[in-house]
Amino acid sequence: MEAVIEAEGLGKDYTVAEGPLPRRRRRRVSAVRDVSFRVAPGEVVGYLGPNGAGKSTTLKMLIGILAPSAGRVRVAGLEPVRARTRLARRIGVVFGQRTTLWWDLPLRDSLALTRHLYRVPRADHARRLAELTEVLELGPFLATPVRQLSLGQRMRGDLAAALLHAPEVLVLDEPTIGLDVVSKTAIREFLLRLNAERGTTILLTTHDLGDVQRLCRRVMVIDGGRLAFDGGLAGLHAVAPSPRTLVVDLAAPAAPIAVAGARTVRVEGPRQWLELNGNPARVIAQVAADHEVADITLREPDIEEVVHRIYAGR
Amino acid sequence: MRVYLSVFGCALRRYSGYRAATAAGLFTNSVFGVINALVLLAVFAARPQINGYTAIDAVTQVYVAQALLGPVDVIGRPLALAERIRSGDVAVDLLRPAHPMAWFLAQDLGRAAFAVVFRSVPTFCVGLALFRLALPQEPARWAAAGLALLLAVLVSFTLRYLYALAGFWIGDARGVTALAGTVGPLCSGLVLPLVLFPDAVAGVLRALPWSAMVQVPAEIVLGKATLPGGTVLGGLAFQAAWAAALLALGALLTARAARRVAVQGG
Amino acid sequence: MSAVATYVRLAWAWTRALAQYPASLAMLTAAQAVATVGELAALVFLFGHAGRLGGFGLHEALLVYGLAGLAFTLADLLMGSVERLGEHIRTGAFDVMLVRPVPALLQVAVEEFSPRRLGKVVPCAAALGWALAALPAEWTPLRAAAVPVLVASGTVICCSVWVIGACLQFVALDAREAANAVTYGGQAMAQYPLAVYGRDVARAATYVVPLAFVSWQPALYLLERPDPLGMPEWLRFAPPAVAALLALVAAAVWRAGLRRYRSTGS
Numbered sequence: 001m002e003a004v005i006e007a008e009g010l011g012k013d014y015t016v017a018e019g020p021l022p023r024r025r026r027r028r029v030s031a032v033r034d035v036s037f038r039v040a041p042g043e044v045v046g047y048l049g050p051n052g053a054g055k056s057t058t059l060k061m062l063i064g065i066l067a068p069s070a071g072r073v074r075v076a077g078l079e080p081v082r083a084r085t086r087l088a089r090r091i092g093v094v095f096g097q098r099t100t101l102w103w104d105l106p107l108r109d110s111l112a113l114t115r116h117l118y119r120v121p122r123a124d125h126a127r128r129l130a131e132l133t134e135v136l137e138l139g140p141f142l143a144t145p146v147r148q149l150s151l152g153q154r155m156r157g158d159l160a161a162a163l164l165h166a167p168e169v170l171v172l173d174e175p176t177i178g179l180d181v182v183s184k185t186a187i188r189e190f191l192l193r194l195n196a197e198r199g200t201t202i203l204l205t206t207h208d209l210g211d212v213q214r215l216c217r218r219v220m221v222i223d224g225g226r227l228a229f230d231g232g233l234a235g236l237h238a239v240a241p242s243p244r245t246l247v248v249d250l251a252a253p254a255a256p257i258a259v260a261g262a263r264t265v266r267v268e269g270p271r272q273w274l275e276l277n278g279n280p281a282r283v284i285a286q287v288a289a290d291h292e293v294a295d296i297t298l299r300e301p302d303i304e305e306v307v308h309r310i311y312a313g314r
Numbered sequence: 315m316r317v318y319l320s321v322f323g324c325a326l327r328r329y330s331g332y333r334a335a336t337a338a339g340l341f342t343n344s345v346f347g348v349i350n351a352l353v354l355l356a357v358f359a360a361r362p363q364i365n366g367y368t369a370i371d372a373v374t375q376v377y378v379a380q381a382l383l384g385p386v387d388v389i390g391r392p393l394a395l396a397e398r399i400r401s402g403d404v405a406v407d408l409l410r411p412a413h414p415m416a417w418f419l420a421q422d423l424g425r426a427a428f429a430v431v432f433r434s435v436p437t438f439c440v441g442l443a444l445f446r447l448a449l450p451q452e453p454a455r456w457a458a459a460g461l462a463l464l465l466a467v468l469v470s471f472t473l474r475y476l477y478a479l480a481g482f483w484i485g486d487a488r489g490v491t492a493l494a495g496t497v498g499p500l501c502s503g504l505v506l507p508l509v510l511f512p513d514a515v516a517g518v519l520r521a522l523p524w525s526a527m528v529q530v531p532a533e534i535v536l537g538k539a540t541l542p543g544g545t546v547l548g549g550l551a552f553q554a555a556w557a558a559a560l561l562a563l564g565a566l567l568t569a570r571a572a573r574r575v576a577v578q579g580g
Numbered sequence: 581m582s583a584v585a586t587y588v589r590l591a592w593a594w595t596r597a598l599a600q601y602p603a604s605l606a607m608l609t610a611a612q613a614v615a616t617v618g619e620l621a622a623l624v625f626l627f628g629h630a631g632r633l634g635g636f637g638l639h640e641a642l643l644v645y646g647l648a649g650l651a652f653t654l655a656d657l658l659m660g661s662v663e664r665l666g667e668h669i670r671t672g673a674f675d676v677m678l679v680r681p682v683p684a685l686l687q688v689a690v691e692e693f694s695p696r697r698l699g700k701v702v703p704c705a706a707a708l709g710w711a712l713a714a715l716p717a718e719w720t721p722l723r724a725a726a727v728p729v730l731v732a733s734g735t736v737i738c739c740s741v742w743v744i745g746a747c748l749q750f751v752a753l754d755a756r757e758a759a760n761a762v763t764y765g766g767q768a769m770a771q772y773p774l775a776v777y778g779r780d781v782a783r784a785a786t787y788v789v790p791l792a793f794v795s796w797q798p799a800l801y802l803l804e805r806p807d808p809l810g811m812p813e814w815l816r817f818a819p820p821a822v823a824a825l826l827a828l829v830a831a832a833v834w835r836a837g838l839r840r841y842r843s844t845g846s
Contacts, residue, residue: 014844065678067842081842088681100676104597116589117682119582145600338757345765349777353626353633356776360630489607496615506622510629 003038004076004169004201005062010035011070012057031057033225034071041168042199044191046206046216054225055205059173062203063093076168089118092162096174099158101146107157108142111164118165125164132160135190152183159190170194172204176211188214209300236306245299246274246283251292259286270294317412318420325424336432343380343437350376351445357510365509366540374448375507375532377441384433385426385463386470386527388502390495393418396478396487408572415564419471426467434463448536455537458546462531465553469526472560473498479564482571503529509540523556586682591693598694605696612699616649619771620707634775635808639714641773643802646708648770648795651734653700659689659739660697663763666749666756669841685743685834717804726801733823734794740823740830741766741789750837766791773799775808782809790826793819 012032017025032054039045049055060066061073064080064087073080076090094100101110115125133139136156141149149157155175162170170191176184192215194200206212212219212233219236221229229236246262249271256264261278276283276298284296329336351373358369367375382388395418398404407414441447450456477494481487499505501524508516508529519525520542530549533541541549598605623645627638636644665688668674677687712727745759766789774782774796786792792815800807801816 060675063679065675065842067839069843084678085681085683088679091679093679095672095676098672098676100680102593102597104600105593109593109596113589113593116586117680119681145597334752334754335757338754338761341758342761342765345761346768349765349769352777352781353772356633357626357630360632364629484603486601486604489601489604489611492608492611493614496611496618500614500618505618506625510622510625512625512628 002041004041005037005039005203006074007038007058007062007071008036008073009071010058010061010068010073012054012061012066013069030225032061032068032222035222035225035227036071037220037227037230039201039203041201042195043218044195044202044204044216046204046212046219047222048206048212048219049222049228053222055222056173058222059171059203059205063087063091063171089165090167091169091171092165092167094155094158094162094170094172094175096155096172096177099146099154100161101154101157103147104145106143106145107138107149110146110157111142111161114161114164120165124166128164128166129160132163135193136160137186152179152186155179155183155187156190159187163194166198167200169201169203172202174205174207176206176208184208184210191215209306243275243277244280246276246280246287247297247299248272248274248287248291248293249295251294254291257287257291259283259290261286318416321412321417321420322424322427325421326428327424329425329428330432336429339384339433340436340440343383343433344440347377347380347437347441348444350380351441354507366538367507367509370446370448371536371538372507372510373441373445374536375503375528377438377445377447378532378535379502379504379528380441381434381438382463382466382528382531383504384429384437386466387474388470388498388504388524388527390470390474390477390491390498392487392491393422393474393478395475396481396491399478399481400486405575408575413565413568415475415561415568418475419468422471422474423467430463450535450537455534455546458550459531459535461550462534462553465550465557466527466531468557469523469553469560472557472564473523475564476560476567479567479571482567482574498524498527501525502527503532507532523560526553526556583683583686587686587690590687590690594690594693595695598696608694608696609699612696613703616653616700616703619649620645620703623771634773636773636775639711640799640803642707643711643715644773644795644799645771646704646711647730647734647798648767648791649704650701650708650731651738651794652767652770653697653704654731654735655738655742657697657701658735659742661691661693662688662743662746663756663760664688664691665746666753669749670753674841684838688746712802715802717802723802726798730798730801730819733819734798736823736827737790737794737819738763738767740826741791743830744833747833747837750840762789770795779809782811786811786815790822793822 010032011030011034014029014031015026016029035054035058047055047058057066061068062075062080064084067081075087078087078090080087101107102113105113111129114120115122120128133142136159138156138160141153141157144153146154146157159175172191175191176187179187188211191202191204195202202215204211204215216233219229219231219233220227221236245265248257251270253267253270254272256267257272257274258264259274261283262274262276264272265275266273274283274287280298284298287293287296354372354376355369358364358367358372362368379388395404395407395414398407404414407417410417450459473494477490478487480490484490501519501522503519503525504527508519508525511519520529520540530541530553534546534549537546539545542552543549623641624638627633627641631637633641662685665674668677668688668691673691674684674688677684680687708731717723742763745763746756748755748759766785769777769781769785770791774785774792777785782792782796785796797816798819807813807815
């Protein structure tokens with residue numbers, strides 16, 4: 001099938017100036033190097049990597065904000081930088097860290113303005129707005145100024161604004177950052193539904209493993225500017241099996257816990273971190289039997305850890 | 315006292331980081347200084363003496379005013395306090411063991427101290443390089459000029475503190491700040507030396523606190539008899555009286571505001 | 581055409597957002613009006629002392645002030661927000677603008693559009709009206725038609741200077757204040773007859789930052805007066821051409837800035 005996003009040997013170099021003014025030296029730094037991938041229509045792809053790995057740089061090249069210094073990129077058949085405004089009508093972009101809505105206007109007015117900016121026919125707009133209002137449950141706060149919305153509400157509003165022109169491709173930069181569990185779930189379910197019903201292609205960056213597990217069948221990992229992994233989620237775990245962590249709060253500070261199936265990696269006063277490599281239930285039972293325990297929590301591996309393992313393993 | 319010294323030091327350090335802004339401010343002051351000076355020189359070319367001022371006096375006042383603009387915020391840019399009142403963060407300031415007015419004053423003095431060295435002195439030097447200026451001859455008048463600068467900073471701070479406090483009672487101080495920002499330059503003698511205003515208008519403006527920020531310091535540098543009481547000491551006393559009165563009003567309103575926050579929760 | 585419609589729609593949205601705080605909006609508007617009236621008063625006072633400046637009497641000077649003031653304030657109303665480009669780049673708001681299918685310059689220009697700036701436009705228009713009513717030269721249809729053309733040219737020139745100044749922020753994010761020294765300093769200068777500043781400043785204002793075509797040359801044309809500085813007579817017919825040329829330069833500079841932004845991402 002024809003790819004809707006296509007990157008071939010994509011690279012981005014920056015010149016950075018260093019040192020005090022009179023003897024300032026210029027140095028070329030590669031933020032992204034030789035990245036190639038294709039995304040077919042209807043795919044949901046997670047784009048992962050530690051901070052500074054080149055995620056945002058790639059994303060900016062895909063949406064036409066940044067010109068690549070090497071390689072070729074096409075989105076929806078267009079060259080992003082050259083056809084930025086035409087491309088803007090065919091893609092939706094949501095930045096988790098900042099809003100595309102107008103801060104002082106009621107959400108309803110922001111969405112109405114979006115209609116004019118994207119020149120959406122009135123009837124289409126009304127129909128889609130009604131749908132989105134229902135699915136994203138915008139009704140209760142349509143009349144509220146954006147600055148008074150909670151982060152979760154604002155993100156739902158941003159999603160609606162990005163989708164009113166029915167884009168073929170949705171690009172999301174950390175869409176669930178800072179959200180509570182309920183809001184995260186709502187956003188994930190919505191995206192899944194959007195993808196299933198409309199076939200919208202979704203590309204998202206995230207630090208949240210939950211996003212990846214729930215949404216993405218395919219994952220791309222970038223580190224140090226290079227694509228380190230591109231494949232299924234199962235493959236990701238196979239390449240980098242990451243241990244879960246047990247955080248144990250003891251009643252009093254104690255020597256590092258020694259228990260089969262886990263390894264104590266960190267001690268801070270009464271709190272200890274154990275890296276699990278055996279059956280969690282058995283380890284927990286053993287720890288509770290050996291020590292006076294105030295609290296125990298099981299932590300899923302951080303996406304950053306998974307990513308680092310992949311890169312280290314290459 | 316140690317608390318305020320460290321707040322002062324922090325502000326001083328923070329502003330020394332804004333090098334580009336300082337350079338731009340210096341450039342702006344110099345440009346406006348040249349424009350104002352050239353207009354006044356043209357006026358005095360037509361009439362060599364106006365209300366006791368000569369061309370040199372007028373141009374000196376222009377550069378005293380531009381030099382003061384760094385440390386003395388005549389335009390009344392809002393203190394951080396204004397934004398903190400709008401956002402409600404001010405509750406934290408009121409709960410600190412330090413007095414909020416002293417806290418913000420220490421901060422503003424830190425900013426002013428930096429600006430005196432890196433804005434006032436260079437701006438005045440630009441004036442000296444481009445025009446003939448009248449400089450005090452006796453060391454005592456230089457000392458008086460320094461004291462006048464400090465008092466001008468105090469008056470400018472208390473005025474801005476009061477503008478910001480208005481936010482407690484009307485919710486949004488932006489309108490007050492904007493209005494005060496246009497009144498300040500006009501009434502202080504920044505836009506035009508007060509001696510060039512019609513006598514009746516000038517008489518009123520000379521009695522108001524804004525004149526303590528530019529007109530009075532300029533006349534202290536020039537040693538003019540138009541000062542309150544006709545002497546440099548009279549001018550300093552005028553500035554000190556306004557500074558004391560405004561500080562007292564600020565302290566009173568701060569106490570009221572604190573009570574209001576305690577009762578209504580902000 | 582659709583760009584104009586988009587601008588109007590966005591401007592209207594900002595206006596409605598501001599209207600949520602009517603008291604603040606009223607005070608902000610009043611502040612702008614007070615500042616302008618203050619400047620006008622200063623001009624009247626100065627002519628009261630000097631009689632004539634640069635060979636211009638009060639009514640002729642008011643014509644210069646009105647032309648400069650109206651062009652600058654209209655430009656400020658329409659495009660003044662471009663000076664906040666660096667802030668938008670820093671906060672990432674500029675990226676958001678770039679992913680909308682609307683020209684980025686239009687979005688930056690209309691951001692936080694505020695009708696409070698009308699507070700400056702109205703007194704300037706009044707000053708111009710007053711000066712035109714007292715114009716000594718005979719009114720011909722051509723002269724009457726020239727007034728709106730000259731105001732429009734002046735507005736375009738000011739908008740262009742503003743955009744070019746803002747583009748500096750593509751290179752240095754904190755260049756705003758330095759650019760302001762030129763834009764606002766230029767405005768202050770263009771409000772008085774250029775002859776006041778002497779030949780060098782007038783040359784710079786003609787050939788470097790062509791603000792002479794905003795008020796000085798148009799005034800010479802409307803007053804049918806020879807140029808006291810002896811510059812070529814045909815310059816007074818040039819404002820529309822200068823405006824068109826400068827607008828093209830501004831557009832090219834903006835494009836270059838955008839290209840730079842897209843290759844560096846900052």
